[in-house]
Amino acid sequence: NRVTCRDWFQLSLKEGFTVFRDAEFSADMNSRTVKRIEDVAYLRTHQFAEDAGPMAHPVRPDSFIEISNFYTLTVYEKGAEVVRMVRTLLGADGFRKGSDLYFERHDGQAVTTDDFIKAMEDANGVDLTQFKRWYNQAGTPRLEVSEAYDAAAQAYSLTFRQRCPQTPDRAEKLPFVIPVELGLLDAEGNDLPLQLAGEAQATGTTRVLSVTEAEQTFTFQGIVAKPLPSLLRGFSAPVKLSFPYDRDQLMFLMQHDSDGFNRWEAGQQLSVQVLQELIGQHRRGEALKLDQRLITALGTVLGNESLDPAMVAEMLSLPGEAYLTEISQVADVDAIHAAREFARQQIAEELFDALWARYQANREVSRNTAYVAAAEHFARRSLQNIALSYLMQSGKAQVLEATLEQFEHCDNMTERLTALAVLVNSPFEAERAKALETFAEHFKDNPLVMDQWFSVQAASTLPGGLARVKALMQHPAFTLKNPNKVRALIGAFAGQNLVNFHAADGSGYRFLADLVIELNALNPQIASRQLAPLTRWRKYDDARQVLMKGELERILASGALSSDVYEVVSKSLA
Structure with a gap:
């Protein structure tokens, strides 16, 4: 609050910065990867939909009839992503230098987003003029990526093509600055050292490429066999990325990618491909048939005891109906619902024993441990609860009994509300009605x-x-x-x-x-x-x-x- 907004159009100056700061604090306190997954899932489901609708507007709007309509996900959540991209481009130290200069220069003043960016430029000796298009152009950029490998030259190229759809504010969009954090994996799943054409030597295994043109190619040298790219690590820019991964490649990334976010993202892409296949089957009136590779992938994740339980819970979560709607050209609500419910049912049936074992083990700890607001406890409960939501798909008496036990004897709202939600969506009418009545009476x-x-x-x-x-x-x-x-x-x-x-x-x-x-x-x-x-x-x-x-x-x-x-x-x- 020591630096405030000159006018309402600058709302994201404070709010975008604050949401970013809040996300960083939560990431430091708990799991950084899980926090990033939660934020991106929310952004892609809700803010991307706002960007694609009639109320789409830039992070810094040009005009409004009623300012209260601009306390939006674009100003807050996308605004935070813009701040995050500045840090990605400048690095953590450069971003801190820019922030220090910004507060020193403008303490007690009312300023603009231009002043914020100017402090970042002056502290780091960079030009962010083109980057500022993120503030004044609405819409979610599409980033299409293609690859080429030259075995003789041991050169691997990635070509990026960016475009941004028409939005109510303008039809034609100029190219954004898109920071793409990436790595290249070899056949064993190891990260390769990255040396761009023209560089004297390799620098690290994760790099940030700055895509600034409508079409731009980057070539890596010293690549002895065709690699598999891990693109947009940590979701380094709020864009819709497309790369022609097949399902086996996505399973490989789920198992081997060193970037936790991209392991989850590979699982989401695999799920989307499988669910879209089911949606097509439903629309054509065919019997639904689930690709077993999804069951195999989720079974592997479920059986991996070394993974953070919160990460396992996120990877078990299928893309929601709202997200499947958002990525559809024409959303078939009934087909989307039927496809996702069928997939959940199949996962529950085929992985019942593994889900039941993980649920029982986690619930046992919950029963014998007093509630603590700590990351490892959050993680345990999140896996326990998603396992329970799948298990209820079976309709088995033992699952009903476990759900009622959790509802009646847990010592925290997270477990009680999950048990209630599982009952409310179950076929057990009498138990559902009683639980709702009990909950309402108590609270x-x-x-x-x-x-x-x-x-x-x-x-x-x-x-x-x-x-x-x-x-x-x-x-x-x-x-x-x-x-x-x-x-x-x-x-x-x-x-x-x-x-x-x-x-x-x-x-x-x-x-x-x-x-x-x-x-x-x-x-x-x-x-x-x-x-x-x-x-x-x-x-x-x-x-x-x-x-x-x-x-x-x-x-x-x-x-x-x-x-x-x-x-x-x-x-x-x-």
Whole structure:
């Protein structure tokens, strides 16, 4: 707060820096790799969707009707990624020098993002003029990578092609500065020393390449056999990367990559390829058949006792339905849900014994250890809980018994809420109802915990989701006048429960539009925030597009709209 923003357009100057700082603190306190995975998964699911929608805007917006609409993931999360890229380009020491100069130079002043970048330039003797496009160009850049190997010359080349799709602010985009951290793996999975053409000797096994042109090629020398590239290590830039990995190469990277983030990323890419194959099978009306390589890969991870349990938990997590929607040209909600549930079912069946063993071992420690807010305990509980969520897919009595035991006898909210969520999504109606009643009775005087109770039920993908949400709106603990309650119930339903919200009859859309019209008079800011799922109407099939667009038009015609709601609806329809 000693250096503040000159005007609202500079909001990310403070907020992007703060989110970055918070992430670094959490990474130092716990697992750096797991923290990075969590942040990137959130960014790619939610901020990338914002960048691809009608409300896309630069990290430093050029204009706004209502500033409250710009407390966004782009300003905060993407803003943090921009700060992170500065550090990646300058190195930790260079970034610290720049930060020290920035605070020394501007203490007690109100400044701009240009002043922040200028301090980084002056402290390090570099020119970041082109880099500043990250602040004034909206959208998520696409980075396509191709390879070529010349065995005779022992030279391996990577060609990068960058482009950024049209966004509401502008059609044509100039090339960004994209820092690509990478390594090259040999046939045994070892990192190769990296020597670029023109260099006298190799420097390290991980390098940061600065991609600054629309198309740019880098050639490595002294490569005796064709390697496998490990690209964008640590997710060094907020871009959509594509490289033609096949499934065997992805399995190899999962097992051997020295970069923890990229081991997870290889697993995610493998999962996406397998899930997209299942989605295609569902759309064609074929019987679903899961590629066994995914089971093999996850079984290997599950059996690796030397891996951090938190890392195992992350690698077992399939890409979510929202992310699968985000990467689809046209999102088939029903096929995505069916494919992902089928994959979870198959994993649970084929890896049941391994999942059960890991669950039992971790739960045993939990039963005999008092709750401690420490990284190793977080890790143990995260693996225990994801194992339980898979195990319930089996519907076995022993899993129900274990879930009830965890729900009733755990000493922390993490385990209790997971057990409740597993029960809420299970076929065991009587046990589900009793657990919900018990939880509500116990925590009825704790509003924040009751928000979790609402969210768990709103996000349940079992049939009848909208009816459950409408019934919960009549609960004494719910009120439309409390933004937290609205986010917990309505937000969770529309944002997380895609298969129910996107019901083919449009009932979810009508429900949300009615709520937005009502909230417009009560709290315009929360009303505009709840609109986000409807603003992405172009992502879906023709029938759903018509229904979603119709609800936006109905909101627009509903009377005196606040500037908050009007800006979002009008831009969505433009």
